[in-house]
Amino acid sequence: xxxxKIFKPILFGTLMAIGMSFFMSLAMIIKNVGITADxxxxxxxxxxxxxxxxxxxxxxxxxxxxxxxxxxxx
Numbered sequence: 544x545x546x547x548k549i550f551k552p553i554l555f556g557t558l559m560a561i562g563m564s565f566f567m568s569l570a571m572i573i574k575n576v577g578i579t580a581d582x583x584x585x586x587x588x589x590x591x592x593x594x595x596x597x598x599x600x601x602x603x604x605x606x607x608x609x610x611x612x613x614x615x616x617x
Contacts, residue, residue, distance in 0.1 A: 556602035563601070564593035 569591040576585060 552605060553602055556605060557598060560597040560601040561594055564597045565590050577606045 572582070572586055572589060576582070578602060579585075
């Protein structure tokens with residue numbers, strides 16, 4: 544299945560936001576709260592919030608960073 548080139552960065556950014564926010568939420572909850580009886584309830588709640596917050600930068604920042612790296616490298 545071929546995807547349109549315009550959707551590739553959006554899909555990549557979305558999947559990165561979902562994955563990164565999960566692992567960051569998991570690590571922060573374990574560090575700050577520990578594994579309690581409400582662990583999974585807290586994890587899902589915080590993960591949903593973190594995913595929403597991380598979507599915009601994960602979609603908008605990669606093109607900007609590519610331009611900066613292009614200027615630095617050559």
